[in-house]
Amino acid sequence: MLETQKAFLQQINDNKGIIHKVSKMYMDNVLDQEDLFQEIVMQLWKAYPSFKGSSKFSTWMYRVALNTAIVFFKKENRKIDKTPLQEQLDIADINDSADKEEKLAYLYKAVQELNQIEKALIFLFLENQSHKEIAQNLGISEVNARVKLNRTKEKLQQTIKNNGYEF
Template sequence: MKNKEQEFLAHIETNKGIIHKICKMYMDTADDQQDLFQEVVYQLWKSYDSFQEQSRFSTWMYRVALNTAIVFLKKERRKVQTSDAMPEHLADEDHGGTEKELQLYHFYKAVQQLEKLEKALVFYHLENYSHREIADNLGISEVNARVKLNRAKTKLKELIKQQGYAF
């Protein structure tokens, strides 16, 4: 049991960047992202036995992590005054805000406004999945995946433009 747990945690450690990206796409605050991260790890561990027959951990992980993110419910937190303003360190390049960080900030901010399924489509696309693979993973038809993905990409560009940013 301990060996299995260690093996699982090693897989997670290797692939945590992917889970991290999913969390940033689906949740807008650091607390919610951490909650989702924990939830994804929990769901992965819960269904780890079903992975044994799969060929690659990452392929299986993508599917479980995204499905978890899609049905994830935000914790009902007390309303905190939030601002749309950009974090200070990003606004001022002299204080460490690089172009890459700025682009990522705008990208994730726009992605967070997409529908849950659109986020999954964009994620798979950015991970270089084919339309066929995206369709299989999400349980939709290939044509549907292609059309929905194109719509999502257009919407994403529009959302980034609305933020007054272009790259």
């Protein structure tokens, strides 16, 4: 049992960025993000015995984290803050370290206006997952993942445009 706990904690530590990103994607309030983070870790621990190693741990973790976030969001019936974006988000220039954190904050605000599935699609896309990997993580076909992702990207761009922050 102790070895199982150690292995689990090591995997969580190695992949905690996934949990932080999912928490930020689904909750805009820091306290809510912390609550969701804890809920995801708890659900990962509960589900850990079912992890058989047939996929990478991070792939399995994406699925559990996203499903937990969707259920948590629905269960808590939280209202999304639809504050307009403060300035234009330039995704192509997001690697500029001086503005990276600020631009990421604007992206997260825009993403808050998406539904749960759209958030998952954008999250996995931003994690550089292929359409095939996105489909596997969400339990949909690859074609469906591609179509939904394209529609979601268009919707996100429209949200940014509607708030006066065109690219």
